[in-house]
Amino acid sequence: MTLLSVNLNKIAVLRNSRGGNEPDIARAAATCIEAGCGGITVHPRPDLRHVRPNDVRLLASILRGRVEYNIEGNPFAPPRGEYPGLIALAREVRPTQVTLVPDSDGQITSDHGFELAQDAERLRPVVDQLRQLGCRVSLFVDPGATGFEHAVALGVQRAEIYTGPYAHAFAEGDAKEQLELCVETARRAQQAGLAVNAGHDLSQANLGTLRVAIPGLAEVSIGHALIGEALYEGLANTVRNYLQILR
Template identity: 45%
Template sequence: MTKLSVNINKIALLRNSRGRNYPDVCAFAERCLQLGADGITLHPRPDQRHARYSDVTELLAVTAAHGRELNVEGNPTAEFLDVVLRARPAQCTLVPDSPDQLTSDHGWDLVRDAAALRPVLARLRDAGIRSSLFIDVENPHLAQARELGADRVELYTEPFAETFGSERSPAVLAAFRRAVGRATDAGLGVNAGHDLNLDNLADFLTLPDILEVSIGHALIVESIDMGLPAVLAGYAAIIAAARAAAPASGR
């Protein structure tokens, strides 16, 4: 069953732009959960230009109060790992972004980065935190994520979003279908995220076995236009329709 985790970095960016706690990140997260979101995602970067490390602990309390999950994303620097291991969110998604990167735009090289990732994944496992690795759809070593100790992979969906509605779209979606199959065959759970939105999500969820989609930028923009209740109701309807149409998984 696919779950929706709302990435609230853009709300944190608005807050930071004025130097006050407005909009209130925790209040926005709580409203999302009240409106049916399954969890909250936060991606603090070293410069804390939007999400702050202090937000992790505060949002953990909000999600726990609703019986929902907090997913903390980021590059596993020493400071990031210290925050995550102290807070112990339900899930930590490791992303190979550099400090000056505008947004996440590629996944891990599971051969080159294996030695660095293995001990980090072990520390997350020992702390009882579910781990996920941000991965490109065409990564030939995707299944190795399981051997490194990851519980899940998050497929970087920008290639799908970029080609959605074009003549390339069926071929790109087929590549994602193959990636999902390789991941589940290896015993990995599959999450997905980056530029999914109300227009393209239904098509993406024709893929089987997607456990979670993390949506932030588009959801916030859509909410400016349509209002948050209508937008979250729209996502809930898409996910429910995909669930009803999906055949029972044979995996």
């Protein structure tokens, strides 16, 4: 079964908007785990707009030995204030997986992936360090990406397909072209020897179609829609609904 990793960034956004500790990100993680999710995802950024380094450390102490821990981020973003850098955080908490994303402060959310042939040499020392820490390494890639042999040569183990365009097309009522692009990208990655993850704007409405279309989909990382739906359905119930779709 495809693993569901719940992204808790939006919990941190709500907390940060008011200050203090509510909603409690640790309690949210525990609720998701008790409901059956297989992983927790966070994406700390240098500007501290949502999940912060201390959240990353706290969650590591809660999750270890229970579910997978996936930390996303830009490995080339330098340390700033409380943010020590992605590699430094990974060295501290030793997550199960680190998903490398080429985002910047100016982006509201991640909206594009790496160019594998172009970025390979720049990524090589990053991947080497993460593998030495015992982390599985995944690269965020666009639908339609090619050059997965470059990722394999670096020691990368997974590719996460950016599903934002698919989700947008689904909402507009015609996802056929974008779905086929995701399927073909997954096929290329798998043929090169990578496992395939998917994430961004996935929801209860569009997840089932994607899951059926991509055999062997290893993991989906879902946050924005899941937390939004949980406002109406409750967090535990929403996680269980996603797990039922993945079954």
